[in-house]
Amino acid sequence: MNSKYRLNYFNAKGSGEVIRWIFAYAGVEYEDNRLDPVTEWPAVKHRAPYGKLPFLEVDGKVLGESYAIQRFLAKRFGLAGSSAWEEAEVDALADYIAEVKRKQPNWVAAAVFVQEDELGKGPANHASREDSLREDYLRESVSVLKRLENMLQNNSKKFYFVGEKPSWADFVVTRFLDGLLQFDQAVLNRYPLLSAHRQHIRNLHGINHWLQKRPDTVY
Incomplete structure (x- = not known):
């Protein structure tokens, strides 16, 4: 059933x-x-x-x-790995991205900017704070992107982070990269393996269809 x-x-x-x-x-x-x-x-x-x-x-x-x-x-x-060891590696990667995201600001901060404007601090303050947030976010992400690029380099298949088929950690990483690209469309230019990985995951059967039909939302 x-x-x-x-x-x-x-x-x-x-x-x-x-x-x-x-x-x-x-x-x-x-x-x-x-x-x-x-x-x-x-x-x-x-x-x-x-x-x-x-x-x-x-x-x-x-x-x-x-x-x-x-x-x-x-x-x-x-989608959890093909062995107990691979499952542990998948979990570790997903947990790492979760830790990174907890330490960094995200688009939820936009609500703070809007609230500040409504309190009368004005759009100029909004713009300066948002620019500062974006710069901090991207600067702190450089070490993360280097680490992820090296992980793909060490996998002989280079399509996935763990093993020879997709895992949910590949999806987690791709969504993380999608978020970075909202801040800066050039952020992956120095990371060819990561950029190729993202495109590969987004083109997987089922996911590519979902991306075409999903509701258009800001966040």
């Missing part, structure tokens, strides 16, 4: 997007339930295990935390 999946998240890419990529690549149907943060989310918040989105419903059970959901689905759909 096939399981029924329902992903609950906002109408955004954010922490729900890698989950959607896993479903897309695996060719598994699911309900992509996009909640309005004002009119819908408050009414279902009590159902979220940790009081936040995303959360996944599977055959009457509920699972919270985006990385836990990704790991669960990756194991079900063959």
Whole structure:
């Protein structure tokens, strides 16, 4: 009997997007339930295990935390590595990217800029703060990009970070790179393997179709 999946998240890419990529690549149907943060989310918040989105419903059970959901689905759909060691390497890479993202600012900071403007600090302050944020973000990312480029160089296949087939960590890295490119479209120019890897993952069957049909959202 096939399981029924329902992903609950906002109408955004954010922490729900890698989950959607896993479903897309695996060719598994699911309900992509996009909640309005004002009119819908408050009414279902009590159902979220940790009081936040995303959360996944599977055959009457509920699972919270985006990385836990990704790991669960990756194991079900063959995206977690081909051995216990590969699975550990995949987890390590995904956890590394999560740590990097926690240390760096992201597009959520835009809400702070808007709020500052509304308080009367003006668009000039907005622009200077945003430029500073972008520069810090890209500068701190250089060491991360070098490390990722070297990891691909050390994999003889060079298409994937671990083993000879895609893993959910490849999706996590690609989404991270997508975020950097929103700040600077030239950020990958010095990293040919990373740039090729990103394009390869985005062109995988299922994911390429999802990218063409997904809702157009800012974040």
